[in-house]
Amino acid sequence: QKEVEQDPGPLSVPEGAIVSLNCTYSNSAFQYFMWYRQYSRKGPELLMYTYSSGNKEDGRFTAQVDKSSKYISLFIRDSQPSDSATYLCAMTHLTGRRALTFGSGTRLQVQP
């Protein structure tokens, strides 16, 4: 079983829809949670960065972390065709191996 599970999609939504992307994880030591957006043939771009449980909002993006359920989410409001990309969740901690553990990514398609 992978440490981080993420539905690969593809997820297709109409323009203007609210998108919900999710990851579950098994390692309770994870404390830092990130969402990256990756366009085809590009490197991942950091979208949101949160520490421990709670919500964080940045423009049209909201990240939620529920450590008790080992579940994180990214919400995209008023989705645009330019949001079409693969979204990767990533997480890490400050003990042991300080590396990011990634989900497999969810491919999102926003239809105009």
Added chain:
Amino acid sequence: KAGVTQTPRYLIKTRGQQVTLSCSPISGHRSVSWYQQTPGQGLQFLFEYFSETQRNKGNFPGRFSGRQFSNSRSEMNVSTLELGDSALYLCASSLGQGAGNTEAFFGQGTRLTVV
């Protein structure tokens, strides 16, 4: 502020050859991590360098190695290339200390094709 720069962007090598990839981190960042991205395995951690020392290592064979220079620039080397080494190699830059190590910024990657 310049981002993470990786060179070259594309490489084609023959099985058995070796290759060196380069990464220049964001100015002021002292940690450089390398990841391999493939369709089947996703993003996997190779190793991390901080202040010219390898601080962490993933589960890859010894054919994969790296180093970091005093200006924080890093190189990654793969010897005796195999077909399965074809992948997008990504470099991530971060401050490297405390919680700042966790906010990592990626370069565009080097796409390596082994034939």
